[in-house]
Amino acid sequence: MSAPLLLPLAPGSTIGILGGGQLGRMLALAAARLGFDVVVLERKADSPAGRTAVQLIVAEYDDEAALAELAGLTGLVTYEFENVPAASVAWLAARGVEVAPGSRALAVAQDRFEEKTFLNAHGAPTVAFAVANTPEEAMDAVARIGAPALMKTRREGYDGKGQRWVEHAHAAAGAFEALGGVPVIVEAAASFVRELSLIAARGRDGSTAIYPLGENHHEQGILRRTLAPAQAAPAVAGQAERIATRVLAGLDYVGVIGIELFEMADGRLLVNEIAPRVHNSGHWTQDGCEVDQFEQHIRAVAGWPLGPTRAIAQVEMLNLLGDEADAWAKYAAEPETRLHLYGKRGSRPGRKMGHINRVKPL
Known part of the structure; x- marks a missing residue:
């Protein structure tokens, strides 16, 4: 169990970052300018952020031994990408580690349906959307939303990955299978x-x-x-x-x-x-x-x-x-x-x- 976090965090303290990519690198450089040390937990031994940190833990993001090591080094952890396992954040939080942004933001951002539902509920308008868990539901969703429509996997996917346009409702089943047969969200085209x-x-x-x-x-x-x-x-x-x-x-x-x-x-x-x-x-x-x-x-x-x-x-x-x-x-x-x-x-x-x-x- 980590000691209670004293805020504001004093210079010379350590901040943990989950993820070793370029965003983590630039966060680590910014933290260093403010006098903080950074520990990075990353799957690869050679990573952009890992080479700018005072310490690198090489492990999967859900490796409990690695998470325990991270918790022993810092009481404050952030992340550089939204596909960090939610279970890892919960594991750290249960041991007194402050993770920011919090688990609510992570849960919303990791599921495109939850994201759009949250946005609409908080006065942030989006295109019309529907969910589908089977090829048949995908065809029905496109028929209701109207073609052309954009089909995306509910989870993961970035830089255009995990999505494809559906020009006709009868093509929705094929698009669903091409995306891996996983749950999807169908979004109306936005002009x-x-x-x-x-x-x-x-x-x-x-x-x-x-x-x-x-x-x-x-x-x-x-x-x-x-x-x-x-x-x-x-x-x-x-x-x-x-x-x-x-x-x-x-x-x-x-x-x-x-x-x-x-x-x-x-x-x-x-x-x-x-x-x-x-x-x-x-x-x-x-x-x-x-x-x-x-x-x-x-x-x-x-x-x-x-x-x-x-x-x-x-x-x-x-x-x-x-x-x-x-x-x-x-x-x-x-x-x-x-x-x-x-x-x-x-x-x-x-x-x-x-x-x-x-x-x-x-």
Whole structure:
């Protein structure tokens, strides 16, 4: 059993991170700037976050011996991705470890049906949706929702994985089987004007900090670039802030969250999905805001005051995929470009190897 956590967490304390990818790496670097040590629990011995931590525990996320070792080193744990096993979070919490964001946020984000149900219940509108557990139910869902419709696995899936478009109801059974025959959610098509996202944070005292909107452009299901602050009417920005406030309060959230939005032709915003963690579309804040999303997350979970979110520059964030990161010397020579590489070993098509922020005065 861990000792009671004393908040705000003092510099020199240790924070645990579940997950060793690039988001964990950037969280660890932000924590180090604030004087914290970081311990990472990750399945791979060589990982981006593992190489920036003071200690690395190599094990599966549900390995109880590894979780016990982590609990012995810190009373505060966060995570870099939402597919951490909920049972692992419960195991840590049962032994007195504070995990933030909490289990409620994790449970909602891990199931797309639960997510959309929660959003609608808290005044955050979404597209129409239905669930299906069999091929027959999938056909019925598409018939009710209307084709074309987007079929997604209820759990897991990211960067366009675990989903496919269904053009006709009679094709739904085949799509269901192609997705593995697991429970799915069927979503109505959204005729949106553009995709936006909002990065927001909530502290342990209930205070909130909301960043300016970003405009996102995807290719083959992968975020390609974000332009921020996005040009948005005050009414649109106000809608986004109200949605964020409701979501954060409804989850009793602590930390940074990413909220993906569809802007419709009539100015309404629909929530596509939420991510209970720092978010790819928030990378622009590293060079465009007074306090970036990674430091903000560490501040929030550690019980520190939240930092200002004012934009200090106009930023175009571009993900570097596959061998695009090999052009690092070119990007480093561009005076307006800030280069962020993740230290991954070996590239492959579509793999996020880093990002650049091209900065212009506001």
